[in-house]
Amino acid sequence: MKLVLLVALTASASAFVPASNGVKSIALSAEKSGALPFLPYPENLKGYVGEETGFDPLRISDYFPMDYLREAELKHARIAMLAITGFVAVDLGFTLPFAEGVSSADAHNVGVENGSFGVVGLAVGAFEMVSWIAVQEMLQGSGREPGDFGFGTKYLDGKSAEDVKRMKLRELKNGRLAMFAFGGACTQSILTGHGFPYV
Numbered sequence: 588m589k590l591v592l593l594v595a596l597t598a599s600a601s602a603f604v605p606a607s608n609g610v611k612s613i614a615l616s617a618e619k620s621g622a623l624p625f626l627p628y629p630e631n632l633k634g635y636v637g638e639e640t641g642f643d644p645l646r647i648s649d650y651f652p653m654d655y656l657r658e659a660e661l662k663h664a665r666i667a668m669l670a671i672t673g674f675v676a677v678d679l680g681f682t683l684p685f686a687e688g689v690s691s692a693d694a695h696n697v698g699v700e701n702g703s704f705g706v707v708g709l710a711v712g713a714f715e716m717v718s719w720i721a722v723q724e725m726l727q728g729s730g731r732e733p734g735d736f737g738f739g740t741k742y743l744d745g746k747s748a749e750d751v752k753r754m755k756l757r758e759l760k761n762g763r764l765a766m767f768a769f770g771g772a773c774t775q776s777i778l779t780g781h782g783f784p785y786v
Contacts, residue, residue: 620644638753654725654733661734662718664762671769678782692776 600732618628620641622769631648632638641752677691689697698704725731743751775785 597728624777636752637759657724657733658722658725660759661762664759665734667765667769668762671721671765671772674769674772674776675783678776690776690782692773692782 613649620626620628622642623644624641628641629643629646629648631653633642635653674691709749721731743754772785781783
């Protein structure tokens, strides 16, 4: 009786042992993002400056052309670098003759009240219309690199490909930092009512 019981228990326990079908093991070999190692690497970033970090958690590059996304990122980065420089410069005392005594936080409202933002809006609109032509040509395969408008490139002349890539990565990282910095400076300036250093 004991032998029959032992055989029955052994047979039922063998149901929980995985069957061997000749395959030893299966390992996932998907490349992971360097920035977020729990997510897969976004394949569309390959070939672009900054690809090694693999930061695209929302997978936006799967839905839009990467050239268009990089163009937009560089445009916003460059504007933010200029904006934070101007914002801090005004708070440190640099003013224009027609706007003396205006703080960075009040500049928008003063510009709207005296009508000077209308002129700025027209200038920005004209630049956007011209730049859109370049972006469309790039998206149709003209060979133009994102963010390249043909000026400011003399600085890169005579540099190795590795140095050019390093400078482009610096521009990208500094621009990303400037976007955060400008948002933070505006918020702190309004909340505290103080100028630079916004505490």
